[in-house]
Amino acid sequence: MYVAALIYVDDVIMVGNNDAKIHDVKRHLNNRFSIKDLGPLKYFLGIEVARTNEGLVLSQQKYMFDILKDSGQHGCRPNPSPMEQNLHLDEAIDSPPVDVAQYRRLIGRLLYLQVTCPDIAFAVNMLSQFLANPCKRHMDSAIRVLRYLKSTPGQGILLPKDGDLSLKDFCDADWSGCSFTRCSRTCYLIFLGEALVPWRTKKQSVVSRSSAEAEYRTMATTVSEILWLCWLLHDHEAAPVGPTPLYCDNNAARQIANNPVFHECTKHVEMDCYFIRERVESNEIEPLYIDTKHQVADICIKALGAERFRFLLGKIGVRDLHAPS
Incomplete structure (x- = not known):
């Protein structure tokens, strides 16, 4: 039996796998705070929730x-x-x-x-x-x-009603993407089952001297987010089993993560190297190569043409409620 509450000031979402227990919690909260039950979730903090045959669309x-x-x-x-x-x-x-x-x-x-x-x-x-x-x-x-x-x-964003609770992650970097600071841009998309959960696009704080370095810094940022999600799922008794696949389209960065020997070219990212390798050796992360044409993180790292853009939209679970079926 599981019940959880998401609270933001005076707005609350109740979720769980037992309706009777949810009603008991609501009744207890109402006795203490006099709450108003608005029924099934439809609107929360400006986010609209629509139910479809596939699942929930936010x-x-x-x-x-x-x-x-x-x-x-x-x-x-x-x-x-x-x-x-x-x-x-x-x-x-x-x-x-x-x-x-x-x-x-x-x-x-x-x-x-x-x-x-x-x-x-x-x-x-x-x-x-x-x-x-x-x-x-x-x-x-x-x-x-x-x-x-x-x-x-x-x-x-579609949250499918079917699927497991395994994590899979895609990360990418746009080397020297900023034209006036020459800093690279970090991007990752993390899926829980088939649902896109967190994603991020952010300019790196330092200039990377190679595309492999930029990708490796991105991998380190992504691994930090993966670990936090794993701990969160563990607290909710839904911890993933086995290593989390981390897809990267840069072979050099992936080989650095799997290579226990430091080289001259990796000394300046040595802390990131230790951090990622430790998680690889503990079987928490598994760096995998993915072809660039299948790298869904491209949608958050560069300006794409309309055809490629629409293709990747479908891959990350974006749905249009008004599109013809």
Whole structure:
């Protein structure tokens, strides 16, 4: 028997595998705090929950329409992808400035929209670098994200009702992806069964001297997140069995993780090497190679063409509630 409560201020979600026990907990809470039972979960902190034949779809349609309306883009022309392919934004000092407060407000709202939209994670991460001094070129790119959102109003993350509780992870790095700091970008997507649970796109804090180094730093960040998830699942009596596969499309990084001998070229990432190898030797992590064309983390690490972008959307469990069946 299992019952858990997710609490944020005065909003509470109750989950469990025994309806009678859930009702008992609700009754106890009501006696102590006088709660209001709103029935089956439909809306929580701006996140809409829809039940389908496949499972639950989490989306933010109302919040998305509010962003479009407040930005004056409610009637804009839709776009099939959030960012132009292979676009690399820089400080663009030759472009006219824009309203800083307006730009910051828009990017801040898009950051929260990422809760159910991993497909805009790369674009928002890129645009967030220019909050201090945005210009028209940056605002135009942000408007393109809104035009993409206009084309996918009911899109969200699918949490399948079938599947096991095993973890599998995909990580990737965009070596020297930042055009003006030359820092690489880290990205990972972690699946619990077939459900995409956490994902992240973030610029690394140091400059990597090779693509293998950038990928290896990404692997270390991903392993930290995997360990935290494993501990969380263990607390909920659902710990995964066996090593967690970690898919990386860089053979050099994978071989460093499996090689017990340090070389001259790896001294500057020695702590990461020890950290990952320790987890490999304890059979918690298993680094595996995956071909770049099957690397789903690409969707959060670079600006893709529309065809490749739509292909990867289906792979990470993004569904459009209004798409024809």
